[in-house]
Amino acid sequence: MSVELRYSRSARSLKKSAWVNVGIRLSAIIMALLFTSVILLIAKANPLQAYKSILHGAFGSTIKLTSVIASWVPLVIATSGLLFTFTAGLWNIGMEGQIIMGSVFAVGAFRFLDDTSLAPALVITLAFVAGAVGGILWALLPGLMKIFGGVNEIFGGLGLNFVAKTVAIWLIFGPWKRPGVASGSGTEWIDIQYRLPYLPGTNLSLTILIIAVIIAIITAVMLKGTHFGLRLKAIGKNDKAAYILGVPTSRYFLLAFGICGFFAGIAGSILVTSKQYSLIPDAGFGYGFLGLLVAMLVNYHPIWSSVVALFFAALSIGNTELQYMGLNSYFAGVLQGFLVLFVVLVDGVRKQLVKTR
Amino acid sequence: MKISFSHIHKRFGNVHANNDINLVIPSGSIQGILGENGAGKSTLMKILTGYYHADSGEILLDDRAVKITSPVDAVRQGIGMLHQDPLDFPPMRVIDNFLLGSRGGLFPKRSDVEKEILRLSREFDFQISPDTYVETMTVGERQQLEILRLLWLGVKVLILDEPTTGISANQREKLFATLVKLAKQGLTVIFVSHKLEEVEQLCDRVAVFRQGEVVGEVEPPYDTDQFVYMMFGKSVEVGDKKTFCTELPLIQLENIGLEDYRLHLGNINLEIYQGEVIGLAGMEGSGQRLFLHMLTGLLRPVNGKIKLTGEDFTGKTYPYFQKAGVAYLPAARLEEGLIPGMTLTEHFILSEEHSELFVDQKSALGLTEERIRDFYIKGTPVSMIEQLSGGNQQRALLALLRRKLKLILMEHPTRGLDIESAIWIWSKMKERCKECSSVVFTSSDLDEIIQYSDRILVFFGGLVSEPIDATTTTVDELGQLIGGKGW
Numbered sequence: 001m002s003v004e005l006r007y008s009r010s011a012r013s014l015k016k017s018a019w020v021n022v023g024i025r026l027s028a029i030i031m032a033l034l035f036t037s038v039i040l041l042i043a044k045a046n047p048l049q050a051y052k053s054i055l056h057g058a059f060g061s062t063i064k065l066t067s068v069i070a071s072w073v074p075l076v077i078a079t080s081g082l083l084f085t086f087t088a089g090l091w092n093i094g095m096e097g098q099i100i101m102g103s104v105f106a107v108g109a110f111r112f113l114d115d116t117s118l119a120p121a122l123v124i125t126l127a128f129v130a131g132a133v134g135g136i137l138w139a140l141l142p143g144l145m146k147i148f149g150g151v152n153e154i155f156g157g158l159g160l161n162f163v164a165k166t167v168a169i170w171l172i173f174g175p176w177k178r179p180g181v182a183s184g185s186g187t188e189w190i191d192i193q194y195r196l197p198y199l200p201g202t203n204l205s206l207t208i209l210i211i212a213v214i215i216a217i218i219t220a221v222m223l224k225g226t227h228f229g230l231r232l233k234a235i236g237k238n239d240k241a242a243y244i245l246g247v248p249t250s251r252y253f254l255l256a257f258g259i260c261g262f263f264a265g266i267a268g269s270i271l272v273t274s275k276q277y278s279l280i281p282d283a284g285f286g287y288g289f290l291g292l293l294v295a296m297l298v299n300y301h302p303i304w305s306s307v308v309a310l311f312f313a314a315l316s317i318g319n320t321e322l323q324y325m326g327l328n329s330y331f332a333g334v335l336q337g338f339l340v341l342f343v344v345l346v347d348g349v350r351k352q353l354v355k356t357r
Numbered sequence: 358m359k360i361s362f363s364h365i366h367k368r369f370g371n372v373h374a375n376n377d378i379n380l381v382i383p384s385g386s387i388q389g390i391l392g393e394n395g396a397g398k399s400t401l402m403k404i405l406t407g408y409y410h411a412d413s414g415e416i417l418l419d420d421r422a423v424k425i426t427s428p429v430d431a432v433r434q435g436i437g438m439l440h441q442d443p444l445d446f447p448p449m450r451v452i453d454n455f456l457l458g459s460r461g462g463l464f465p466k467r468s469d470v471e472k473e474i475l476r477l478s479r480e481f482d483f484q485i486s487p488d489t490y491v492e493t494m495t496v497g498e499r500q501q502l503e504i505l506r507l508l509w510l511g512v513k514v515l516i517l518d519e520p521t522t523g524i525s526a527n528q529r530e531k532l533f534a535t536l537v538k539l540a541k542q543g544l545t546v547i548f549v550s551h552k553l554e555e556v557e558q559l560c561d562r563v564a565v566f567r568q569g570e571v572v573g574e575v576e577p578p579y580d581t582d583q584f585v586y587m588m589f590g591k592s593v594e595v596g597d598k599k600t601f602c603t604e605l606p607l608i609q610l611e612n613i614g615l616e617d618y619r620l621h622l623g624n625i626n627l628e629i630y631q632g633e634v635i636g637l638a639g640m641e642g643s644g645q646r647l648f649l650h651m652l653t654g655l656l657r658p659v660n661g662k663i664k665l666t667g668e669d670f671t672g673k674t675y676p677y678f679q680k681a682g683v684a685y686l687p688a689a690r691l692e693e694g695l696i697p698g699m700t701l702t703e704h705f706i707l708s709e710e711h712s713e714l715f716v717d718q719k720s721a722l723g724l725t726e727e728r729i730r731d732f733y734i735k736g737t738p739v740s741m742i743e744q745l746s747g748g749n750q751q752r753a754l755l756a757l758l759r760r761k762l763k764l765i766l767m768e769h770p771t772r773g774l775d776i777e778s779a780i781w782i783w784s785k786m787k788e789r790c791k792e793c794s795s796v797v798f799t800s801s802d803l804d805e806i807i808q809y810s811d812r813i814l815v816f817f818g819g820l821v822s823e824p825i826d827a828t829t830t831t832v833d834e835l836g837q838l839i840g841g842k843g844w
Binding site: 225226227228230231233234237238240241242243244245246247248 | 676679685692697698699704708710711713715716757
């Protein structure tokens, strides 16, 4: 009897449970939409109108569509990084700070190399390398604190987020302040030759799109097909047993943090070279936190995370349109919040059902 | 209370855990439920106590069909179960454990409950004081506590699932006396076990389970061979004992001192030879675990020297020991040995050394199938490890051992397993010994230690005995040492 035949039954039940999972998540999305509608009704707005204007705001024109993609890029990179730490069972709450540090190092590199005669492409590459180094360093800190100091990575990351933001603000108002007067709107912009050009008639740089797609693919392949991914998963599910089975757990914890920080640094560099062109106090744009939501929402599944990241990016771009309805544009945040809550809720309910059945 | 099971079916995925169970248990008797691991005994008991719901079939209490929806509901209907691991709250006092499970109002009457505990405790000759903290009690005492608590809640049916695991011989005698007394008072006692001698000693009638079915009901006088035949569908022979030692020392321990926050072991000197089996006896927590952890590099000795095949390994960590051919099988299988949420195949991939980047799924599947066959694991390559029964998890753990090993360290390798699995596991170990691997293991079963060891170390309160020759010692001699006499 062939292997396929013998396991077809369990494989089928696995497949079935995969569809059940999709159904469960869909029901969570529907419930989130319903609850947001209630809130909208309380705010005396027409929910259908609101959803329509979000859709229009996200996909109504080429500019809008490419803005969504440009916003998807850092989000999907951040989420990819977090998939590594989540797989290893780590809560890398410090992602936001790691992105900020990536931006700080990238801007620092541009300032340092500003007067050189190096080709712009090379300078940009070096800035990305610097950003990556910044992200990695900031991510290794909570990892080292966890392994050698016994500090829970959640607290380490939370603290380092504040430190990263403080460092950015200090630089903006201190050593890197604009000539004349320091301003909360950020440091001086990087030279135009270092800004990544947009495709004609759009808001999107092709370079960053390629980087994001490559990172998303590498993440999926690494986590699903390699020994590295399997070992990370083992550590995430039971680090004691993984150690006994021969996985060097400390090293893999650090590797997960390092890879996550690397991606954070790349995301920070992308934000500097294609969006903000300077260092601002809120240099991470909340992508680190949003990435956490996306990763949790898809139950740490690499391919679905790209899809859901697109959905979140569309929400965050589309919601600006809500202002025309007299609604605050943060309203999309309500929907995002409900989404996460309901996914966690239905997942809990499902687990309860499975247990008693 | 009379209990009748009528055409009970329960499936878990592909496994038919209970296949058309029909069984009548009369009131006031001790009913034995005998069968190997995974035979469906626990499943039926969990259905009776409301943890699971049967796919089909009926339960009748005193000829009245009932629906039992949850463990709480079961207790309300008079059915209480004593679990393998006591379900109490260790950081709380005995009396608080009683109050927690009661249906009393907002302000329970402590003094009344206290009196009840003392009365029940006296009646059954237990020494349980209401003010003791549960965490300071032994497993046996916690079991007594749980029995008292269930009686106090008014149960008429008492189910005991492998109750003699981890309690002393003395406590076992007391437990059996209690059960006989309870049955005389009209309680129905269901005694689930895979230990033949206990079932024979205690039960008025025995139902034998095999692969989800009741294969027969037996009344005294019992015939052991008949039981074994019914349980396994074939006769089983006890593996014989041979020594395969060569005179080369594998491990040399010089003046080793070990310490954790509550125990200190000093001055251990020992040579472990190739192909030798060393059994570690003693009360749980007398330092056997420290000793094993020292031999794996998980615990660094506070003083002294460890040599492995002549090379100094003092202070080296577990990965070095592992590379040198030392393997460790922890007692807490799902906590320390295996990874819940991962499949058998994934475990086999993890346990082998790989230098390539990508996982070769096909060869991994092949390897897994081969091991499943060789080790008689009931499961498929895509089975999650936690879905396997305890015995099959233990087999999986053994199957994960790499091919060439110098030293195998095991904690309670056969705890909770049926005779056949235990004998089979030891035959695998003896094969390893023939290839000159050494084995060091702990067990609370003295018969097992004497039967399979070449030499025995007894641990007592921070002391380690000189190696004792297993061929000349007796259970009594070891028992005295374990109890602290003759040091």
